[in-house]
Amino acid sequence: MSIQDTLTDQERLAELDLPQLRKLVGLVEYDDNADPFPVTGWDAIVWAVGNASQAAHYYQSAYGMELEAYSGPETGNRDHHSYVLRSGAIRFVFNGAVDPASPVADHQRAHGDGVTDIALEVPDVDRCVAHARAQGARVLEEPHDVTDEHGTVRVAAIAAYGDTRHSLVDRSGYHGPYLPGYVARTSTHVRRPGAPKRVFQALDHVVGNVELGRMDEWVDFYNRIMGFTNMAEFIGDDIATEYSALMSKVVANGNHRVKFPLNEPAPGKKKSQIDEYLEFYGGAGAQHLALATNDIIASVDAMRAEGVEFLDTPDSYYEDPALRARIGEVRVPIEELQKRGILVDRDEDGYLLQIFTKPLGDRPTLFFEMIERHGSLGFGKGNFQALFEAIEREQERRGNF
Numbered sequence: 001m002s003i004q005d006t007l008t009d010q011e012r013l014a015e016l017d018l019p020q021l022r023k024l025v026g027l028v029e030y031d032d033n034a035d036p037f038p039v040t041g042w043d044a045i046v047w048a049v050g051n052a053s054q055a056a057h058y059y060q061s062a063y064g065m066e067l068e069a070y071s072g073p074e075t076g077n078r079d080h081h082s083y084v085l086r087s088g089a090i091r092f093v094f095n096g097a098v099d100p101a102s103p104v105a106d107h108q109r110a111h112g113d114g115v116t117d118i119a120l121e122v123p124d125v126d127r128c129v130a131h132a133r134a135q136g137a138r139v140l141e142e143p144h145d146v147t148d149e150h151g152t153v154r155v156a157a158i159a160a161y162g163d164t165r166h167s168l169v170d171r172s173g174y175h176g177p178y179l180p181g182y183v184a185r186t187s188t189h190v191r192r193p194g195a196p197k198r199v200f201q202a203l204d205h206v207v208g209n210v211e212l213g214r215m216d217e218w219v220d221f222y223n224r225i226m227g228f229t230n231m232a233e234f235i236g237d238d239i240a241t242e243y244s245a246l247m248s249k250v251v252a253n254g255n256h257r258v259k260f261p262l263n264e265p266a267p268g269k270k271k272s273q274i275d276e277y278l279e280f281y282g283g284a285g286a287q288h289l290a291l292a293t294n295d296i297i298a299s300v301d302a303m304r305a306e307g308v309e310f311l312d313t314p315d316s317y318y319e320d321p322a323l324r325a326r327i328g329e330v331r332v333p334i335e336e337l338q339k340r341g342i343l344v345d346r347d348e349d350g351y352l353l354q355i356f357t358k359p360l361g362d363r364p365t366l367f368f369e370m371i372e373r374h375g376s377l378g379f380g381k382g383n384f385q386a387l388f389e390a391i392e393r394e395q396e397r398r399g400n401f
């Protein structure tokens with residue numbers, strides 16, 4: 001193996017190119033020869049939800065995703081429904097229990113709708129598992145082949161924070177729609193006239209919330225077991241409102257396709273948003289997924305038209321002269337950002353535009369971020385204060401503050 005500067009099959013199918021990916025998700029070249037645990041990119045985000053049949057509809061209508069594969073009772077899977085949806089280079093898999101004894105039902109009962117598996121594409125499953133085991137990882141599934149008429153997938157799984165796992169997938173020998181057992185299935189949903197071709201093109205990062213005092217343990221897990229390196233962004237307890245705070249560090253794989261900010265609560269006078277998450281999720285888990293778009297204005301407008309709700313940003317955020325001085329020139333007039341509540345952050349490499357949705361499900365746990373990068377490889381540190389205040393207003397409305 002050598003310098004990885006090639007597209008993944010998913011990116012090729014999505015008609016993305018390298019310059020676009022460098023801009024969209026901050027892809028960098030790196031040499032995976034010295035990497036003890038080479039990761040190519042995301043394979044899939046797998047969810048356990050209370051009603052996958054309806055979730056599949058929602059992510060098609062509101063998030064513009066396309067259905068591409070299915071497994072369920074009609075295909076011999078009597079345990080659960082499973083809908084595979086795609087937008088650009090990323091696939092989401094929504095599982096909902098059919099059998100009341102399904103593990104999907106157990107996960108949903110414990111956590112509400114949530115992410116069960118952040119599955120990663122790797123070139124050598126056995127090498128990764130051997131390294132992870134030697135470093136003390138909990139191996140949930142030994143490397144094994146899964147085969148059907150479309151070929152063979154080699155897969156294994158290791159435990160991550162909470163009940164979350166990382167499946168490690170090598171699908172280089174497979175040409176089916178997703179995994180053996182799945183059949184190809186296409187959308188019946190009809191897009192609104194004028195809707196963008198895609199609301200998002202790729203997955204940028206997945207944030208994990210972990211328990212108080214355990215952030216460094218998980219940073220160490222990704223460093224030592226998975227060969228990830230630390231990115232510059234570090235949020236200490238200097239980022240806090242009067243009442244609640246968090247600590248955050250970011251780890252990334254060699255090519256930066258996979259980025260994991262890790263948060264832990266910091267003590268405050270009142271319950272922080274991370275504490276609220278941990279209480280309602282029932283422990284550590286994925287907190288938000290950042291979806292990369294090359295036109296956040298069009299994405300947000302399309303999502304709003306379908307009823308997606310975003311966090312409000314106070315007008316004072318845009319009117320603050322310090323903000324205007326900090327962000328400088330961006331590609332859209334600030335009034336257009338203000339109209340939609342889109343936040344701006346700038347660092348030495350460039351800037352980014354971002355906005356956060358309200359919680360996706362019934363519990364105040366998971367949400368999405370929409371992100372449009374222009375050179376910045378950050379995560380919106382400069383917006384934490386504004387974001388915190390917006391989240392706290394929502395917490396207060398829920399009576400959890």
Ligand SMILES: [Fe+2]
Nearest residue numbers: 207290369379
């Ligand atoms: Fe984020």
